[in-house]
Amino acid sequence: xxxxxxxxxxxxxxxxxxxxxxxxxxxxxxxxxxxxxxxxxxxxxxxxxxxxxxxxxxxxxxxxxxxxxxxxxxxxxxxxxxxxxxxxxxxxxxxxxxxxxxxxxxxxxxxxxxxxxxxxxxxxxxxxxxxxxxxxxxxxxxxxxxxxxxxxxxxxxxxxxxxxxxxxxxxxxxxxxxxxxxxxxxxxxxxxxxxxxxx
Amino acid sequence: xxxxxxxxxxxxxxxxxxxxxxxxxxxxxxxxxxxxxxxxxxxxxxxxxxxxxxxxxxxxxxxxxxxxxxxxxxxxxxxxxxxxxxxxxxxxxxxxxxxxxxxxxxxxxxxxxxxxxxxxxxxxxxxxxxxxxxxxxxxxxxxxxxxxxxxxxxxxxxxxxxxxxxxxxxxxxxxxxxxxxxxxxxxxxxxxxxxxxxx
Numbered sequence: 001x002x003x004x005x006x007x008x009x010x011x012x013x014x015x016x017x018x019x020x021x022x023x024x025x026x027x028x029x030x031x032x033x034x035x036x037x038x039x040x041x042x043x044x045x046x047x048x049x050x051x052x053x054x055x056x057x058x059x060x061x062x063x064x065x066x067x068x069x070x071x072x073x074x075x076x077x078x079x080x081x082x083x084x085x086x087x088x089x090x091x092x093x094x095x096x097x098x099x100x101x102x103x104x105x106x107x108x109x110x111x112x113x114x115x116x117x118x119x120x121x122x123x124x125x126x127x128x129x130x131x132x133x134x135x136x137x138x139x140x141x142x143x144x145x146x147x148x149x150x151x152x153x154x155x156x157x158x159x160x161x162x163x164x165x166x167x168x169x170x171x172x173x174x175x176x177x178x179x180x181x182x183x184x185x186x187x188x189x190x191x192x193x194x195x196x197x198x199x
Numbered sequence: 200x201x202x203x204x205x206x207x208x209x210x211x212x213x214x215x216x217x218x219x220x221x222x223x224x225x226x227x228x229x230x231x232x233x234x235x236x237x238x239x240x241x242x243x244x245x246x247x248x249x250x251x252x253x254x255x256x257x258x259x260x261x262x263x264x265x266x267x268x269x270x271x272x273x274x275x276x277x278x279x280x281x282x283x284x285x286x287x288x289x290x291x292x293x294x295x296x297x298x299x300x301x302x303x304x305x306x307x308x309x310x311x312x313x314x315x316x317x318x319x320x321x322x323x324x325x326x327x328x329x330x331x332x333x334x335x336x337x338x339x340x341x342x343x344x345x346x347x348x349x350x351x352x353x354x355x356x357x358x359x360x361x362x363x364x365x366x367x368x369x370x371x372x373x374x375x376x377x378x379x380x381x382x383x384x385x386x387x388x389x390x391x392x393x394x395x396x397x398x
Contacts, residue, residue: 023314025224102314107369113312113374114220115301121373129374159366159382160359166369167362170306174312174320175328183358194393 009047013038016063017055021063022102025112026056026120058118063105064127070094081147083140083195088161088188095169097183103173107166132162139195149198156196164188209247212237213261216254220262221301224311225255225319255319262304263326269293280346280395287360287387294368294382302372306365306398331361338394348397356394363387 016037016196017029030052035042049055071094077086095104102108106128113121142148148157152156168184215236216228229251234241248254270293276285294303301307305327314319335357341347347356369384370376 025226025311027224107284108310108313110369110373111307112224114307114369125373125375131364132374156385158388160363163357163362163366165385167358167365169310169357170313170365172326174309175331176324183355186355186357187362 002062006048009044011062012021013040013045013048013055014059017059018066018105019101021059022100022105022108024102024140026059026109027112029056033057042153053119057066057123058121060109060123060127063070063109066099066160067106067131068093070097070099080145083134084142084161085189085192087135087138088165088192091165092161092168092181092184092188095165099156104166104169126168135161142195148195151198152195158192160191164191204214207248208243210261211259212244212247216258217262217265217304218300220258221299221304223301223308225308227253228258230254252318256322258328259308259319262308265298266293266305266330269296269298270346274383278337279341279344280391283334283360284391286334287323287364287391288384289365290364291380291383291387295371299361303365303368308366316355319340324349331357334360341394348396350397351394356390359390360387363390 013034017034020033020037031042031049032047034040034055035045038045043068045055049058053184071087071090073088074090074093075083077083084160099105106124106156110128113124136154139148139154139157139161141149143152143154164184164187168180171183172180177183212233214268216233217234219232220228230244231242232245232288233239233254236245249255270289273289273292274282276282276287294317305323308323309327313324320370332334335353338347338351338356338360342351342353343350346378349355363383363386367379370382376382
């Protein structure tokens with residue numbers, strides 16, 4: 001039988017690591033833990049990731065690539081308010097879809113690492129901040145296109161839209177509220193509608 | 200010198216445990232970890248808390264009592280829309296005040312335990328759910344008083360108000376955005392104003 005390609009093994013490790021991180025936390029993602037979960041030797045894992053931090057950083061990077069392909073990749077709308085609405089819907093659908101056993105990877109990792117200075121925390125802040133910025137930039141563009149009122153603050157709008165999706169993830173994951181994503185959808189639509197009406 | 204009273208030691212342990220949980224997670228709160236942090240013997244800690252879960256549950260209970268005295272205790276407003284606004288402001292001031300090194304205790308613990316079935320998860324869901332319910336009940340009362348339009352959905356309103364404060368905590372803790380609490384205040388005020396205007 002042909003030997004499994006190295007890049008396949010690497011992706012297999014990262015897939016397991018993302019799932020593990022969403023349930024038990026990124027701190028639970030260790031060389032030994034992954035080796036154990038995949039029935040590999042520790043040296044087999046070290047062949048792909050030199051250290052625990054290296055593995056954690058690669059796991060965050062893999063989660064970002066998945067987010068990009070699933071969320072950004074499925075947005076097909078005209079720039080401006082239509083795309084802003086599509087960004088919200090695509091993100092909600094992704095979180096709702098339950099890609100990870102423990103819900104939104106970045107939400108869980110944020111809460112875990114916000115108080116732990118280091119490279120993992122910095123990468124999480126950079127990546128989640130860039131998504132918030134993307135929402136804000138789209139709101140700004142919608143305003144330039146005249147689709148959003150001049151009285152609206154794009155940064156404030158992005159803060160609120162982003163809040164609804166994170167809240168839905170919290171509400172669904174912890175409280176098991178079945179209407180969490182419905183509420184987020186309604187909140188996003190209403191808020192964008194209000195921004196459009198604001199003179 | 201008089202021996203420290205048992206209830207003082209118990210509270211000392213819980214204070215340390217709450218702080219530790221907000222930074223390193225509630226899973227990091229163990230008999231051995233607390234004994235180490237407070238320079239006590241393990242049997243000294245076990246004298247107050249039989250098991251790790253017992254200690255974790257008591258830590259969550261202590262965080263709730265602190266939340267009640269700091270947030271609920273400082274609300275002094277007439278029932279209805281004034282109290283709804285005061286609940287938001289009191290909560291924001293509490294999270295902003297940085298009582299715990301790692302930010303909002305319940306937010307961090309939610310993300311950590313939402314995927315771990317058991318007594319700790321159940322208690323977290325019960326306590327955070329009851330605060331969300333309190334916001335919703337106040338919105339409902341405001342509606343009965345005629346201060347909030349009949350077209351408003353109190354449950355939707357509570358979802359959105361709750362979202363803003365959790366978002367501010369996330370934004371401040373992970374992204375270090377200095378305007379996080381300002382944004383939450385503006386969002387809460389605007390949203391309550393809109394609820395009042397809604398016919």
